[in-house]
Amino acid sequence: MKYLVAILVLSGAAFAQTPSVASGGVLNGASFDRAMPVTPGSLISIFGSNLAATTATADSIPLSSVLGGVNVKVNGVDAPLNGVFASPNGDQINAQLPWNVQPGTASVVVTRNGVASAPQSFQIGQFSPGIFSTQFGVGQAIAINADGSLAAPAGAFPGLATHPAKAGDTVIILATGLGPVSSTPNNGAASSDALRTTVTTPTVLIGGVSARVDFSGLSPQFVGVNQLNVVVPAGVTAGNAVPLQISLGGLTSTNQVTMAIQ
Numbered sequence: 001m002k003y004l005v006a007i008l009v010l011s012g013a014a015f016a017q018t019p020s021v022a023s024g025g026v027l028n029g030a031s032f033d034r035a036m037p038v039t040p041g042s043l044i045s046i047f048g049s050n051l052a053a054t055t056a057t058a059d060s061i062p063l064s065s066v067l068g069g070v071n072v073k074v075n076g077v078d079a080p081l082n083g084v085f086a087s088p089n090g091d092q093i094n095a096q097l098p099w100n101v102q103p104g105t106a107s108v109v110v111t112r113n114g115v116a117s118a119p120q121s122f123q124i125g126q127f128s129p130g131i132f133s134t135q136f137g138v139g140q141a142i143a144i145n146a147d148g149s150l151a152a153p154a155g156a157f158p159g160l161a162t163h164p165a166k167a168g169d170t171v172i173i174l175a176t177g178l179g180p181v182s183s184t185p186n187n188g189a190a191s192s193d194a195l196r197t198t199v200t201t202p203t204v205l206i207g208g209v210s211a212r213v214d215f216s217g218l219s220p221q222f223v224g225v226n227q228l229n230v231v232v233p234a235g236v237t238a239g240n241a242v243p244l245q246i247s248l249g250g251l252t253s254t255n256q257v258t259m260a261i262q
Helices: 002-006
Strands: 020-028 043-049 070-074 081-085 091-096 104-112 120-124 170-176 203-206 209-218 226-231 239-248 257-261
Touching (some): 020 104, 020 120, 043 104, 070 081, 070 091
Antiparallel strands (some): 020 043, 043 091, 070 104, 081 091, 170 226, 203 209, 239 257
């Protein structure tokens, strides 16, 4: 699971004091898909200016609602924070959308060192499937082989064990936005205390071929992260960049996230 940690780190510094959330700046924290809503319990990324004075990442679970002097409220509910990142090119906050906010039009307010932003509206939906990848919404998926290696071309990432998956292999896919689960954990908590499955099992497509989903639920290690245990189907055309997609509730994730199949 070390791959997910690496993709959530940015750097920089912001200097002004009044935070501002960009219009359309609340996105699925895996896909960054502007065409989709975001989903209760999932990870989101908030983009804007002057959102953070420094870069800070959470170092314990449950996640706190204050990090680096930053607080986020969605419809008045504190959002647990995973990271705040200051950059001259625009700031980013990674947070969990609270489980207890309702689908529809919502409002987010970011407070930085006691100074609040103007409310910014965004849409919440029941589902918002997105697969974590190494390139922020595109490229190599966080798809993990049974031996802990990444299902990527051999040698694709220096220092990381990688090899393609093959038909019949079970891979773990890390995603977010798969909707309600069998029992709702507290906001900011991981699912290490219980096995929680998604109420609706998504369709997983590998190279356009439907794959068997043996488990769809919450990762026990990460807040707001879904884990899918999927069997690679026969009949997938081999390649280093085979599209990997999740379809759920009439929404399908991008075909620009890929994995390697031999």
